[in-house]
Amino acid sequence: DVKVTQSSRYLVKRTGEKVFLECVQDMDHENMFWYRQDPGLGLRLIYFSYDVKMKEKGDIPEGYSVSREKKERFSLILESASTNQTSMYLCASSPRTASSYNEQFFGPGTRLTVL
Amino acid sequence: AQRVTQPEKLLSVFKGAPVELKCNYSYSGSPELFWYVQYSRQRLQLLLRHISRESIKGFTADLNKGETSFHLKKPFAQEEDSAMYYCALSAGGTSYGKLTFGQGTILTVHP
Numbered sequence: 001d002v003k004v005t006q007s008s009r010y011l012v013k014r015t016g017e018k019v020f021l022e023c024v025q026d027m028d029h030e031n032m033f034w035y036r037q038d039p040g041l042g043l044r045l046i047y048f049s050y051d052v053k054m055k056e057k058g059d060i061p062e063g064y065s066v067s068r069e070k071k072e073r074f075s076l077i078l079e080s081a082s083t084n085q086t087s088m089y090l091c092a093s094s095p096r097t098a099s100s101y102n103e104q105f106f107g108p109g110t111r112l113t114v115l
Numbered sequence: 116a117q118r119v120t121q122p123e124k125l126l127s128v129f130k131g132a133p134v135e136l137k138c139n140y141s142y143s144g145s146p147e148l149f150w151y152v153q154y155s156r157q158r159l160q161l162l163l164r165h166i167s168r169e170s171i172k173g174f175t176a177d178l179n180k181g182e183t184s185f186h187l188k189k190p191f192a193q194e195e196d197s198a199m200y201y202c203a204l205s206a207g208g209t210s211y212g213k214l215t216f217g218q219g220t221i222l223t224v225h226p
Contacts, residue, residue, distance in 0.1 A: 004158075031211050040124065042201060043159075043216040050211045058213070090159065094212045102212050106159040 003027070004107040006091055012113045019078040021110050023091030030096035032074035033104065034058075034066060037088040046089075049074055050096060081114045088112075117142040119204050121217035128192050129225050136187040136220050138176075138202030147205040148178055148185040149214070154198045162187075162200070172196070192224045 007022035023032065031050050035043040035058075045058030047066040055066050063085060067075045074093075078085055088111050092104040118141045128134045140146060150162040163171045165178045165185060176187045185202060199221050203214040 033213070035216075040218055042119075042121075042218040043214075045213060045215075048211065048213060056211075059215075092159075096211065103161045103164075104212065104214060108158050 004091055004093055004105050006089075006107040006110050008110050009108065010111050010113075012115065013078075013081050014115050015082060017078075017081050017114075019081050019112065019114075021076040021078075021089055021091075021112070023074045023076070023093075023107055024072055025074075025091075025093040025105070026072065027093060027095070027105065028071070029093035029105075030071070031094045031102075032068065033092040033094075034064075034074065034076045035090045035092065036060070037090055037109070043090065046076065078112075081112075083114050086112060086114045117146070117204050117206055117215045119202050119215050119217035121200075121202055121220050123220045124218070125221050125223070127223045127225065130194055131191050134189050134192040134196070134222065134224075136200050136202075136222065138185045138187065138217060140183050140185065140202075140204050142183075142204060142206065144206060146178075148176070149203045149205070150174070150176055150185075150187050151201045151203055151216075152198050153201070159201070192222075194224045194226055197222055197224045 004025045033048040034046040049055045049068040065077045091107040094102045094104045120139045148165040152162040153159045202217040
């Protein structure tokens with residue numbers, strides 16, 4: 001059974017704190033993604049990675065950074081959390097093949113609240 | 116740049132009624148379209164993709180390039196279809212499978 005896990009289901013942080021969200025997949029997938037999910041806005045891509053140590057900005061990278069030191073792990077970092085980063089964060093992974101029809105597999109999400 | 120629009124935030128139908136969730140896209144190339152679904156307290160998962168021309172849980176979706184639409188349809192809705200539905204587009208090529216999602220539609224099927 002394919003599995004994407006995220007380190008926390010719920011997280012509460014204070015403004016200005018550095019926040020780490022961890023994502024691990026056990027499917028040997030090359031591609032990994034971080035989205036935030038907000039009502040009325042859908043899912044928006046923050047960053048993605050297509051290989052170890054490789055990363056590319058998505059649509060809303062401001063205020064975030066990522067790290068991919070190992071193939072199975074993709075971390076999202078909020079350098080200085082702000083209240084407008086309160087959201088649900090979803091991690092996903094997919095295999096890299098010649099086709100772009102590949103399904104993305106999602107984690108359960110981390111609901112982050114920044115006070 | 117590509118864009119996906121789901122014009123309905125909320126959609127309510129009664130059990131047994133037909134349901135159609137609308138999805139329109141803008142993209143200059145040849146798109147690959149998907150529908151993802153998130154049931155209550157479950158993770159987001161793929162429902163169907165246009166390339167497969169499949170029917171999953173009674174749902175179908177036809178890509179209409181002329182109208183740039185990929186509406187999701189089911190002839191007889193069931194209560195278990197209540198969920199959040201997202202339409203998504205992949206640009207293909209070297210996009211690494213990146214998806215652009217719509218805003219989502221919450222479907223409620225009443226008994």
